[in-house]
Structure formats: C-alpha cells, structure tokens
Amino acid sequence: MAPISRGFHGRRRDDVDPARVPPGQYVVNDFPVLSAGPTPRTPLDQWSFAIGGEVGGEASWTWEQFLALPSETFTVDIHCVTKWSKLGTHWTGVSIDTLLEGVETEAGYVTAWSDGGYTTNLSLADLTAGRAWVVYDFDGEPLEAEHGGPARLLVPHLYFWKSAKWVRGLRFTAADEPGFWEQAGYNNHGDPWKEERYWSD
Amino acid sequence: MERLTPPGAPIVWHELTVLELVEETAHAKTIVLDRSGWPGHVAGQHLDVRLTAEDGYQAERSYSIASAPEDERLELTVERIDDGEVSPYLADELRSGDRLEVRGPVGGHFTWRVEDGGPLLLVAGGSGLVPLMAMIRHRAARRATIDTRLLASSRTWDDLLYRDELSRMSGETGLTTQFTLTRARPPGWSGFDRRVDAEMLTLVGPRVSERPRIFVCGPTAFVESVADALVGIGHPPGAIHAERFGPS
Numbered sequence: 001m002a003p004i005s006r007g008f009h010g011r012r013r014d015d016v017d018p019a020r021v022p023p024g025q026y027v028v029n030d031f032p033v034l035s036a037g038p039t040p041r042t043p044l045d046q047w048s049f050a051i052g053g054e055v056g057g058e059a060s061w062t063w064e065q066f067l068a069l070p071s072e073t074f075t076v077d078i079h080c081v082t083k084w085s086k087l088g089t090h091w092t093g094v095s096i097d098t099l100l101e102g103v104e105t106e107a108g109y110v111t112a113w114s115d116g117g118y119t120t121n122l123s124l125a126d127l128t129a130g131r132a133w134v135v136y137d138f139d140g141e142p143l144e145a146e147h148g149g150p151a152r153l154l155v156p157h158l159y160f161w162k163s164a165k166w167v168r169g170l171r172f173t174a175a176d177e178p179g180f181w182e183q184a185g186y187n188n189h190g191d192p193w194k195e196e197r198y199w200s201d
Numbered sequence: 202m203e204r205l206t207p208p209g210a211p212i213v214w215h216e217l218t219v220l221e222l223v224e225e226t227a228h229a230k231t232i233v234l235d236r237s238g239w240p241g242h243v244a245g246q247h248l249d250v251r252l253t254a255e256d257g258y259q260a261e262r263s264y265s266i267a268s269a270p271e272d273e274r275l276e277l278t279v280e281r282i283d284d285g286e287v288s289p290y291l292a293d294e295l296r297s298g299d300r301l302e303v304r305g306p307v308g309g310h311f312t313w314r315v316e317d318g319g320p321l322l323l324v325a326g327g328s329g330l331v332p333l334m335a336m337i338r339h340r341a342a343r344r345a346t347i348d349t350r351l352l353a354s355s356r357t358w359d360d361l362l363y364r365d366e367l368s369r370m371s372g373e374t375g376l377t378t379q380f381t382l383t384r385a386r387p388p389g390w391s392g393f394d395r396r397v398d399a400e401m402l403t404l405v406g407p408r409v410s411e412r413p414r415i416f417v418c419g420p421t422a423f424v425e426s427v428a429d430a431l432v433g434i435g436h437p438p439g440a441i442h443a444e445r446f447g448p449s
Binding site for chain 2: 002003010183201
C-alpha cells in the first residue's frame with residue numbers, strides 16, 4: 001500500500017476513459033518527442049526497407065515500392081514508458097503481416113533497426129496477427145522526422161520505444177537479442193498493461 | 202551508438218524523507234531527500250516520482266537527478282508547470298518531513314562518469330540543466346580536471362538554475378561555463394544574447410577533432426535545433442546524447 005501524499009488531490013480527467021489508460025500513465029493531448037540522439041534525415045531516394053537475417057529469401061523495397069504496398073489506415077492508443085499516453089492516434093502504413101507474406105523462417109525473434117543506429121527487439125508473435133505496422137502517415141500527413149519519419153515501426157500494444165523511429169528493416173534472429181533501450185535498463189518485453197517498464201519489472 | 206551502462210540494482214519503489222526545499226528560481230525548487238535506502242545513481246539518470254491521493258488515485262512523473270552520485274543527499278530540481286498535475290504539488294505543497302515515493306535510478310544512455318573521459322560539451326536549455334549539473338557536480342566531487350564546457354540557455358538571468366554555484370565553480374581547472382540569455386539581459390551583460398546556434402557551439406565547444414562527448418538536454422525544439430547544429434558543424438551523431446522533454 002503506497003503512502004498517502006499529504007495534500008495531494010490529483011487532477012483526474014473526466015474526458016478520458018480510465019479503462020484505456022495503463023497503470024502509471026497519464027493522457028496527453030500533444031505528441032512529445034523522445035529519442036536518444038540527433039534526428040537522422042535520410043533522403044527518400046536513398047531509403048529502403050529490408051527484411052533479412054535468418055529467413056529464406058530476403059526482401060527489400062524502395063520508398064516508391066513501399067508506398068505501393070497494400071496499406072491500412074487505423075486508430076490506436078499509444079503509451080510511452082516515460083508515462084504519457086496518447087489516445088486515438090490515426091496512422092497509415094503497411095501491416096507487418098503484409099511485409100512477411102512469402103517470408104519463410106524458423107526464427108522466433110526480430111530486431112528492428114533504424115537510421116542512426118537504434119535497434120529494438122521483439123518476438124515474431126508481437127509483430128504479427130494485425131498488431132504491428134510500418135507507418136508513414138500520422139493524422140493524414142506525412143510522418144515528421146522528429147516523430148520517426150519517413151517511416152517508423154508501430155507496435156501500439158507495447159511501450160512506444162518498441163515502435164522504432166526511422167525504421168529501415170527487420171532482421172530475424174534465432175535468439176532474442178536485446179536492443180538499445182533493452183540493454184540500457186528498460187524491460188525486454190514492455191507490456192504497458194503489466195507495467196513492464198524496467199529490466200527488473 | 203556507443204555501448205550502454207549495464208543494469209545495476211533492481212528498480213523498485215523507495216520511500217524517502219524530504220529534508221529541505223530550496224527555491225532555485227521563481228519557477229523551480231530543489232527537493233532534497235534523505236538517500237537512506239537509495240541504491241545510488243550515475244550522473245545524468247532520472248527517477249520516477251509517485252503521488253497517492255487519499256482515495257488511492259496515483260500520478261507518476263519522471264524527474265532528472267540534480268545531485269552527484271557522491272553527494273550525501275539526493276536532490277531533484279523541479280520546474281513548476283502551472284497547469285501540470287504533479288510539479289505544482291512538488292513545488293508548492295511538499296514540505297520537509299514529508300515522505301516521497303521514488304523509483305529508480307532510470308536511464309543508461311544519458312549518463313556520464315569521470316571514467317568515461319572527455320572532453321565534454323554540455324548544452325542545456327532551461328531546466329535541461331538539471332542532469333548536466335549532476336555531471337558537473339560529479340566531476341567536481343571527483344576533483345577531475347577533464348575539459349568540460351557548459352553552455353546554458355535561459356530566458357533571463359533570474360531564470361538560470363544554480364547560477365551562484367556555477368559562478369563559484371567557473372574558476373575550477375578545466376571547467377568553462379557560458380550562458381546565453383534569450384529574452385532579457387541585465388545591464389552590462391557580456392555573455393551571449395541569442396538562441397544557441399552553430400556559431401555559438403563552435404565558439405564554446407571543443408573542436409570536432411577532439412571528439413568531445415556531447416550531452417544536450419532541454420525542451421524538444423531546443424534539443425532538435427542544437428543536435429542538428431552539432432551534426433551540421435561535423436560532430437558525429439553517435440557522440441551526441443540527447444534528452445528531450447515536452448511541454449506536458
């Protein structure tokens with residue numbers, strides 16, 4: 001039982017459905033930016049998205065080819081480990097299921113890698129069955145660089161650091177290989193509903 | 202990107218006693234905590250604060266640690282955000298003798314130890330100075346002479362955190378502190394008087410060829426602009442550690 005903070009009443013928001021807010025989170029209306037270094041800016045004519053590692057047959061798309069893939073527009077809630085949640089965000093992008101059509105693998109894990117050197121690890125199960133996308137539009141506009149544009153991974157059922165900004169590829173691995181924040185004290189899985197924030201949670 | 206700090210002690214909640222509150226500026230207070238039970242930290246790390254109302258409602262936020270790992274007391278500096286939920290409580294309601302729940306330390310990227318070496322370029326926007334001050338205090342506690350350049354941007358002289366302590370420290374071997382005041386300057390001001398730009402970073406910082414470790418902390422727009430300018434003058438992106446905070 002947590003001790004009462006003398007004189008603290010809090011400011012509950014009556015415009016927010018509490019069932020949509022995971023433990024320890026608060027809802028924001030703006031869109032905070034968090035990243036560990038400068039924002040990389042890769043020209044679109046040098047951009048590609050690649051699937052590789054322990055797979056039978058690698059795949060790669062240029063920016064134009066990527067935009068030509070079947071896309072989905074959808075609305076999800078997102079939750080950052082630094083405590084903010086943003087409800088009802090609108091995105092357009094390509095489902096990971098679409099990207100993996102025809103990819104054969106025995107590997108159970110994936111490292112998403114990005115411009116700037118960022119990596120994050122996910123199980124294949126967390127990336128498939130309609131639960132993850134590579135998105136390039138936010139609110140009907142091209143995704144801004146500071147929010148991960150031209151394209152970022154979006155895995156809304158995990159803390160937002162798993163939704164790698166500036167994503168350029170997925171590398172399949174036989175073993176689970178902790179990524180950037182996963183090696184820096186954050187949780188390997190990152191389920192906000194279980195409050196898996198830090199490595200020891 | 203470089204290798205990161207491995208995890209230390211499990212990250213669990215601690216109930217610490219407030220020893221003192223120090224008014225730093227009209228908008229910011231330092232919360233001084235008894236560190237009994239605190240597992241220790243690395244300069245640059247932050248912690249989570251949790252408040253609990255009588256009906257069980259809780260609110261959590263993260264704050265940078267201002268004190269050095271060597272300090273006997275654990276200090277946070279909190280800027281009051283007038284329409285915020287937690288910072289007005291911490292700045293206006295919290296009293297010495299109260300207990301405060303904190304969890305940490307958190308963060309293994311925006312950190313610096315004397316052993317990591319230098320030279321160092323620290324660039325702060327507003328209360329982004331807090332985690333950089335922990336690095337400066339750590340350096341002083343260890344009596345290190347590593348070439349360290351601080352560039353702190355503030356709206357006015359009165360908004361500048363730790364300014365007396367920084368003024369006292371500025372004679373220490375190897376430490377240079379410079380300020381830019383973006384909104385108003387006191388009479389006779391001889392420091393910078395504009396937003397941080399590439400020219401200012403070139404003047405203040407170690408040369409690119411010296412491969413400085415760079416830490417930039419402040420509001421999102423400040424960090425975006427400074428990090429872009431640093432890349433623009435030739436610093437490798439992997440040497441630039443950034444920590445951004447939003448308006449919320």
